[in-house]
Amino acid sequence: MSVETHAHHEHPDVVGSRNRLGVILLLVADIAFALSMMFVYFYLRGQNVNDMWLPAATSDHPAITPLSASPGWTVTAIAAFGLLAHFYGLKGVRAGNQTQLKLGSLVAFVASAVALVYQFNTIATAPFTFNDGAYVSCFYMFAILNFVHLALTVFISLGNWNRSRLGLYVSDHWHVDIVRVWWVWMVVSSLLGAFALSYP
Amino acid sequence: MTTVMSKSVSAPGKSIIEKLNVFTAVALGAISAIVVWRLSLAFLPQDADSALIFSREDKITLLSMCAWFVGFMTGIGALVGPFRWLMGKDLSHEENMFLAGKDMGPKRYFRYTTDHKVVGIQYLFITILIFFLGGTLAMLIRTNLGTPEGGWLHAQAYNSIVGTHGILMIVGTIIMVTGPFGNFIMPIMIGARDMAFPRLNALSFWLIVAAAIPLLWGQFIGGITTGWSAYNPLASQAPLGMDGYIMYICIFAISTMVAGANITTTVVKMRAKGMTWNRTPIFIYGTVASVALALPAFPVFFLSQVLSAFDRALGTSFYNTKLGGSGWLYENLFWLMGHPEVYVILIPSLAALMEMAPVFTRRPLFSFNVAIMGIAGISGLSVLVWAHHMYISGWAPLLNAPFMLTTELISIPTGMLFLVLIGTLWRGRLWMTMPLMSIFALLWNFMIGGITGIYLSDVPADGFLHGSMYVTAHFHYTLMGAGLTGALASLVYWFPKMTGRMFDKTLSWISFWMVQIGFNVAFVGMFMVGLAGQPRRVESYAPTFNTANMVTTAGAYIIMIGMLVLLYGVISSARSGVKAPKNPWQAKTLEWTVDYPIPLENFDVLPTVTSDPYGYGKAQS
Numbered sequence: 159m160s161v162e163t164h165a166h167h168e169h170p171d172v173v174g175s176r177n178r179l180g181v182i183l184l185l186v187a188d189i190a191f192a193l194s195m196m197f198v199y200f201y202l203r204g205q206n207v208n209d210m211w212l213p214a215a216t217s218d219h220p221a222i223t224p225l226s227a228s229p230g231w232t233v234t235a236i237a238a239f240g241l242l243a244h245f246y247g248l249k250g251v252r253a254g255n256q257t258q259l260k261l262g263s264l265v266a267f268v269a270s271a272v273a274l275v276y277q278f279n280t281i282a283t284a285p286f287t288f289n290d291g292a293y294v295s296c297f298y299m300f301a302i303l304n305f306v307h308l309a310l311t312v313f314i315s316l317g318n319w320n321r322s323r324l325g326l327y328v329s330d331h332w333h334v335d336i337v338r339v340w341w342v343w344m345v346v347s348s349l350l351g352a353f354a355l356s357y358p
Numbered sequence: 359m360t361t362v363m364s365k366s367v368s369a370p371g372k373s374i375i376e377k378l379n380v381f382t383a384v385a386l387g388a389i390s391a392i393v394v395w396r397l398s399l400a401f402l403p404q405d406a407d408s409a410l411i412f413s414r415e416d417k418i419t420l421l422s423m424c425a426w427f428v429g430f431m432t433g434i435g436a437l438v439g440p441f442r443w444l445m446g447k448d449l450s451h452e453e454n455m456f457l458a459g460k461d462m463g464p465k466r467y468f469r470y471t472t473d474h475k476v477v478g479i480q481y482l483f484i485t486i487l488i489f490f491l492g493g494t495l496a497m498l499i500r501t502n503l504g505t506p507e508g509g510w511l512h513a514q515a516y517n518s519i520v521g522t523h524g525i526l527m528i529v530g531t532i533i534m535v536t537g538p539f540g541n542f543i544m545p546i547m548i549g550a551r552d553m554a555f556p557r558l559n560a561l562s563f564w565l566i567v568a569a570a571i572p573l574l575w576g577q578f579i580g581g582i583t584t585g586w587s588a589y590n591p592l593a594s595q596a597p598l599g600m601d602g603y604i605m606y607i608c609i610f611a612i613s614t615m616v617a618g619a620n621i622t623t624t625v626v627k628m629r630a631k632g633m634t635w636n637r638t639p640i641f642i643y644g645t646v647a648s649v650a651l652a653l654p655a656f657p658v659f660f661l662s663q664v665l666s667a668f669d670r671a672l673g674t675s676f677y678n679t680k681l682g683g684s685g686w687l688y689e690n691l692f693w694l695m696g697h698p699e700v701y702v703i704l705i706p707s708l709a710a711l712m713e714m715a716p717v718f719t720r721r722p723l724f725s726f727n728v729a730i731m732g733i734a735g736i737s738g739l740s741v742l743v744w745a746h747h748m749y750i751s752g753w754a755p756l757l758n759a760p761f762m763l764t765t766e767l768i769s770i771p772t773g774m775l776f777l778v779l780i781g782t783l784w785r786g787r788l789w790m791t792m793p794l795m796s797i798f799a800l801l802w803n804f805m806i807g808g809i810t811g812i813y814l815s816d817v818p819a820d821g822f823l824h825g826s827m828y829v830t831a832h833f834h835y836t837l838m839g840a841g842l843t844g845a846l847a848s849l850v851y852w853f854p855k856m857t858g859r860m861f862d863k864t865l866s867w868i869s870f871w872m873v874q875i876g877f878n879v880a881f882v883g884m885f886m887v888g889l890a891g892q893p894r895r896v897e898s899y900a901p902t903f904n905t906a907n908m909v910t911t912a913g914a915y916i917i918m919i920g921m922l923v924l925l926y927g928v929i930s931s932a933r934s935g936v937k938a939p940k941n942p943w944q945a946k947t948l949e950w951t952v953d954y955p956i957p958l959e960n961f962d963v964l965p966t967v968t969s970d971p972y973g974y975g976k977a978q979s
């Protein structure tokens with residue numbers, strides 16, 4: 159027997175707080191994952207094994223220079239814009255303004271999609287091959303896993319917008335509150351990656 | 359079933375939900391894998407002759423395995439919920455009842471069923487299956503080691519059998535208590551109608567099924583020749599079978615995270631009215647501590663394997679020293695997960711036995727608070743000891759002493775849990791059942807396992823013992839002697855609630871004694887050869903080790919017979935055992951207040967709790 163089937167017996171606040179805790183706990187796992195990535199980056203950077211963090215030029219290979227950190231910050235900025243838009247929508251629904259909710263969640267969705275495309279582009283146009291040393295490996299690690307994160311965000315924010323559009327958040331809106339929790343973490347994790355890549 | 363189906367429901371996804379089951383899942387998974395395999399064979403470019411790393415085969419393998427995974431999960435119905443959310447058409451009451459398996463009969467065990475009792479039985483089944491497979495492999499290993507020259511198995515096959523046995527058993531022991539009993543018993547024990555997130559519960563189970571196939575698949579493409587720890591760079595040079603291991607771990611890690619969030623939320627938010635924290639049974643603490651510890655630990659393992667996959671299939675260099683990577687990086691990631699994980703395995707078993715101790719001594723648990731402090735202390739310290747697995751790897755020798763200290767500190771909270779059990783037994787009126795005997799067995803086995811652990815945590819001693827059979831014996835004493843013993847006791851203890859029938863007493867005793875005697879024979883022999891210097895994971899060995907190895911092999915056969923007796927006991931008792939009364943052990947926790955068969959929602963009226971569950975009289979010494 160599922161809890162959802164009981165939702166009509168239970169107050170939305172009860173269901174909402176339960177779901178919120180569940181999401182936060184899943185984020186604990188995701189945070190552990192992100193912190194491990196930071197560990198990998200700074201460990202390999204600190205070790206610089208065989209001087210291959212950023213390999214020097216050889217007879218058949220030019221030196222590897224780190225990518226400018228700006229793509230990392232740009233994608234974070236786009237995501238942060240999405241977060242703000244989501245915030246705006248949330249404020250709207252809290253004040254009973256459905257139009258503001260619809261607008262905010264639509265903009266948030268668009269921002270996530272733009273960030274996804276941008277992140278893809280960064281990966282596709284990176285001037286490296288996969289075996290260009292440890293820094294390059296870490297660059298791909300951050301970029302690819304951030305891409306996966308953004309893909310999830312696109313799914314979530316699309317759903318959030320669609321449900322707002324259908325007027326599902328008129329009586330209660332705890333889904334929108336929880337989606338914000340995800341957005342905040344999305345931005346923070348992207349920021350962690352951008353931060354790391356700024357210290358090649 | 360008929361009532362549900364005959365209701366006309368307008369929602370479009372409904373018919374899909376009804377059609378999906380394990381067969382559609384396997385079919386869709388297999389088709390997806392084959393299609394992706396053919397496509398990637400046709401379209402992936404060849405590795406250049408000058409390539410540093412040949413990765414095309416790994417790409418094909420990993421892509422096909424991912425396709426299996428996605429196909430299987432789609433086919434079982436895992437995506438229905440999320441997509442219905444996306445479309446804004448949340449599942450209706452009828453659909454949720456259908457998903458919960460209402461009036462469906464045995465078919466519900468083959469579906470994405472959300473009822474926690476169904477999930478508990480499914481977990482029990484897969485745990486038994488894993489132990490059966492892992493045990494068979496163990497017997498192959500021991501048979502090969504019966505004579506020094508080996509050669510009964512092909513050396514490469516032998517290596518893969520060792521690695522597969524190891525990782526199967528690790529996964530089996532991780533889920534053996536929190537899976538069957540954490541799902542079936544725990545919600546009833548806290549007075550809840552189900553888990554907090556029933557669909558996630560089904561998800562965590564079916565992910566394990568999905569994970570199993572890549573591991574099996576790996577056996578046919580070179581096997582898992584690295585041992586269960588899959589150290590890099592060894593793993594990046596291993597055959598394609600390694601990709602099966604990688605996928606297995608990644609999918610299993612997701613399952614662990616989902617289950618951890620679900621179980622924790624259930625306990626925090628859904629305990630019955632009046633069940634304050636100091637009235638919450640100790641088993642609940644053990645379950646939560648275990649899954650909450652796994653929650654941050656398994657993502658590290660997950661990442662370590664994602665990077666392994668990158669190294670193999672893309673040619674990155676996380677672990678490849680030539681290109682700037684580091685094997686120590688892998689070891690750190692692995693053991694950052696690996697040591698907490700051993701307590702993920704141990705704690706729920708210990709807690710289950712602590713739950714049974716008051717029942718079979720008719721006394722309150724001796725110091726509930728010390729028990730909780732012990733569990734908390736172990737959980738906290740367990741994340742600070744990982745490098746005791748790396749003393750002689752050469753990584754950070756300066757840190758060896760601090761890690762020796764933290765490792766030895768863990769003995770303190772562990773000792774607390776010992777005292778709780780002994781204090782509860784002390785002058786109790788013992789009711790000699792198999793679960794009670796298991797407490798004695800645990801005290802004995804874990805004493806040996808724990809004390810040998812202290813020798814291993816000593817850096818100079820470990821310089822000699824590391825990599826020997828001594829380590830293998832140590833962790834079998836802890837994982838099997840302590841962990842599995844608690845899980846088997848749980849099976850006998852909760853069997854009446856899960857099947858409505860008592861576990862056959864004679865069979866439980868025969869199997870108990872055979873397993874425990876066989877176990878101690880087998881692994882004392884292994885300590886001896888380890889001390890004498892026999893390395894672990896070898897296929898043949900010097901003749902001087904022969905006698906003790908034969909003793910170990912003989913012990914292993916005794917264990918096997920004991921386990922087969924137990925398996926027979928499970929089957930025969932479930933089919934034709936004595937019908938169980940509602941509360942055969944006269945225990946005071948809530949799961950014994952519900953009748954068998956337990957109704958879909960467990961309780962008609964949710965219970966209210968007014969005291970702790972250990973009110974068997976005063977604790978007198």
Ligand code: HEM
Nearest residue numbers: 700704746747765808811812814815824825829833836837
């Ligand atoms: C809770 C029960 C325990 C379990 C389940 C457990 C499990 C394990 C496992 C699985 C390994 C071997 C890993 C491998 O190399 O494949 C291991 C090794 C080790 N254990 Fe334990 N252990 C337990 C308790 C302890 C205790 C209490 C201590 C110390 C006080 C300890 C100290 C060690 C050390 C130092 C090693 C590394 C040995 C080496 O590889 O050289 N263990 N343990």
Ligand SMILES: [Cu+2]
Nearest residue numbers: 696697746747
């Ligand atoms: Cu350890």
